[in-house]
Amino acid sequence: MAFVKGLKKNTGGLWTGVFQGLAYIAPAATAASFFVVEAGYVGASVPLTFLLATLGVASAMYMNYEFSKRISHAGGYYSYISAGLGGRFGGFASILYYTNVMGALVGFSTLFFAGVAWPLIPQLASNPYGWLPLAFIPLVLIFTLLYFGLRPSLYYTLIGGVIEVGILIAFSLFIILSPATHNSFAPFSLNGISANNLGFGTLFAILGFVGLGSIITISEELETPKKVVPKAIVYGLIIGAITYVISSYALVVGWGITNIATFSTSTNPGFTVISNYLGPIGLLVFVLITLNSFISNGIAEGNAFSRIGYGMARDNLVFPKSMAVTDKKTGSPRKIVLFEALFVSISSIVAGLIFGPFIGATIVTALNGSILYVVHILSNFSLPVYGKNKLKFGARKWVPFLALPLPATVIYLFAIYGTFAPFPPAYPYNYAFYLFIFMILVGIVFVVYLMVKKTPEEIRKIGSAETIQEHSDE
Numbered sequence: 001m002a003f004v005k006g007l008k009k010n011t012g013g014l015w016t017g018v019f020q021g022l023a024y025i026a027p028a029a030t031a032a033s034f035f036v037v038e039a040g041y042v043g044a045s046v047p048l049t050f051l052l053a054t055l056g057v058a059s060a061m062y063m064n065y066e067f068s069k070r071i072s073h074a075g076g077y078y079s080y081i082s083a084g085l086g087g088r089f090g091g092f093a094s095i096l097y098y099t100n101v102m103g104a105l106v107g108f109s110t111l112f113f114a115g116v117a118w119p120l121i122p123q124l125a126s127n128p129y130g131w132l133p134l135a136f137i138p139l140v141l142i143f144t145l146l147y148f149g150l151r152p153s154l155y156y157t158l159i160g161g162v163i164e165v166g167i168l169i170a171f172s173l174f175i176i177l178s179p180a181t182h183n184s185f186a187p188f189s190l191n192g193i194s195a196n197n198l199g200f201g202t203l204f205a206i207l208g209f210v211g212l213g214s215i216i217t218i219s220e221e222l223e224t225p226k227k228v229v230p231k232a233i234v235y236g237l238i239i240g241a242i243t244y245v246i247s248s249y250a251l252v253v254g255w256g257i258t259n260i261a262t263f264s265t266s267t268n269p270g271f272t273v274i275s276n277y278l279g280p281i282g283l284l285v286f287v288l289i290t291l292n293s294f295i296s297n298g299i300a301e302g303n304a305f306s307r308i309g310y311g312m313a314r315d316n317l318v319f320p321k322s323m324a325v326t327d328k329k330t331g332s333p334r335k336i337v338l339f340e341a342l343f344v345s346i347s348s349i350v351a352g353l354i355f356g357p358f359i360g361a362t363i364v365t366a367l368n369g370s371i372l373y374v375v376h377i378l379s380n381f382s383l384p385v386y387g388k389n390k391l392k393f394g395a396r397k398w399v400p401f402l403a404l405p406l407p408a409t410v411i412y413l414f415a416i417y418g419t420f421a422p423f424p425p426a427y428p429y430n431y432a433f434y435l436f437i438f439m440i441l442v443g444i445v446f447v448v449y450l451m452v453k454k455t456p457e458e459i460r461k462i463g464s465a466e467t468i469q470e471h472s473d474e
Contacts, residue, residue, distance in 0.1 A: 005324065006472045007074060007310070008150070008331025011221040016154040017232035018239070020218060023157035024211030024304070025236075026108070026297035027243045028164050028290045032116065032270050034208050035248055040264035042201035044257045047187045047249040049198070053205035054241040057212065060376060060408035061233050063383050064213040066401065068229040070391075071465075072219040075311030076304065077375050079463030080216075083390065084382030087462035091450045092443040093378055094308070094317050094462075096371045099439050101305040102344060103368025104211070109142065109298030110135050110348040111361035117291060118357065119267075131357045135348055142298045143341035146306050149330030150221055153299050160296045164289045165243050171286065172250035175277050187252050203415050207369060208244060212236050214300060217307040220468070221331065302340075309336040314471050315462050318446075324471060359428050366432035370419050371439060373412035380405035 012020075038046045063080070073079035075090075078097050082090025114131040124130030145153045175181055190198070215232050219225040254273040255263050263269045275283040310326075310333040313319035323335045351360035384402040387393040393401065419425075420433045450459055461467045 002328040003325035003334075004328045005326075005474060006468075007220045007307075007326060007333075009221060010223045011150045011331060012154045012218065013223045014228050014232055014235075016158050017215045017218070017222055017228055018235045019158040019161035020154060020215045020300050020303060021212045021232065021236035022161045022165065022240060023296040023300035024214045025209055025240055026293040027208075027240065027247070028168055028286075028293035029108070029112070029297060030208040030244070030293075031168065031247050031251065032268065032290045032293075033112065034204050035251060036264050036266075036269060038201045038204045038248075039252070039260060041197040041204070042193050043191065044187045044252050044260045045189065045191055045193055045198075046201070046205075046252055047245050048189065049201040049205040050208070050241065050244040050248055051188070052198075052202045053209065053244075054237070056202070056206050056408060056411045057209040057237060057241075059405055060206075060209075060380075060411075061213060061237055062400075062404045063376075063380050063408070064216060065230050065233050066383060067379075067386075068216055068219065068233065069226050072225040072229070073311060073463055073465070073468065074217055074220055074307040075315065075463050076214070076217040076308060077379050078308075079311070080386075081375070081378045081382045082463035084384075084386035085378065087459035088447050088450060089378060089382070090463045091317055091459070092447050093375050094312050094315075095443040095446050096439060097375050098305075098308050098312065098318075100368045100372040100375065101301055101308060102340075102347065103364045103371070105142070105298055105301045105305060105344050106348045106351060107361040107364030107368060109138050109294055109301055110344070111352055111357040111364070113138050113291065113294035113298075114352070115357035115361060116294070120287070131352065132349070135352060135357070136345075138295045138298045139341070139345055139348065141295055142302045143337060143344075145299055146302045146337045146341075147332055147334060149327070149332045150218060150303060151330075153303050154218075157296050157300055160292055164293055164296070165239065167285060167289050168243055168247050171274060171278060171282065172247045175250040175254040175273065176246075178277060180277075181253050182257070183253055184257055186257055187249050199414065200418055203411070203418055205244070206411060206415070209237075209240060210369065210372065211297075211300065211304075212240060214304045217304040217311075220307075305340055305344075306333055306337050309333070309340060311463070315467055316458075317450075317462065321471070355428065355431075363428045363432045363435075366419050366429055367435045367439070370416050370432070370436050373416050374440070377409050377412050380409045 035046055038049055042049055067080045071079055078090045078094040081093040114135040117134045118131040119125050215229055219229050222228050251270050251273050274286040310324055313324035326333050351364055387398045387401040424430050425433050
């Protein structure tokens, strides 16, 4: 097997980049999971929370948009943080960001997939370990695609994403336009919702957009990334918002606004609505795109995970530089992929066996979400520092760098509080909270290690274009 240094250029373009982000947010899987949680807080006003969430996500994506016009690095957010706040913060963020994407693969793509599919198969539903073989379906598919390069993964998520979004919108419009549906403006009104419940409902809606910016991790491999990536972020946000608003409205009115209190207490209410309106064939199609949504999500997460690991190896963070190589033909960082396949498989099995697939997924998802919020907050603070110190911006250009990400920072702080309040949180979030504190401490210890083992110049180059160039020239 011939290995080379450097990622394979021009592997994808604008639309493969757009659907890398959309696959990561997994619209159909979100419709089958987060809609239920949000309805418990805001009743029929789930579409309103997605409208509000779009504004919050636009604030969050502004940082991605501005950095991606200037920086292309497989390390994604940790390279952005290094650019403004320095290599020590970048090293700290690399540990958290890597943990975040690993948790997303374990929690959402593997355990949630197994948990959703498990009750649907009678031969497995009665077995307490019946979820276990199902967990290997996304694991095998995800890491097989990653092993053979980025291009197959991108085209899988592109084709699957177009089908998923197309069917989700088509089914939603069918429900909305059906004579049996009682359409109403109520889902877009406050309708007696408390500010606290509206906040938590919107928070879960924002979670539905997590991963939209994951395209930054594959930026080195896209055509003209400094032009393509910013556009892909904007297009992905628009398509995702439209899909969420239309589909959440359709499921709410399809269920019935007067009966919405039972929506959040029902098992798979989205499946029920689809079955009532589109029959068994429609239900089968919806189940299939939902299950594939989990898989596409895992593939997109795997793309990000392998590239972050590769970037860390190239920067000599955790992994040795000898792992920062790619297959000459496919461009796959196969050493990193094989390590991650083993790591994620073991983590998924252990979490599932200890807590069960649903509780295990809940714990890991709460952990990886809260860690990602910390990474985003650091990135938001890094942007104005980068603009001031590196770009030498005057007030007119610099103030937006400071002001526009601020709403997102406030939302992330509220999200961390909401995930773990009251303190200590109740089971199972107490486990997520303790793991969250543990990972913060691990990140701090890692920074101390960097300061002892690396020279100031080596720390300065973490996540930089200089390291990419030096690595390619070796």
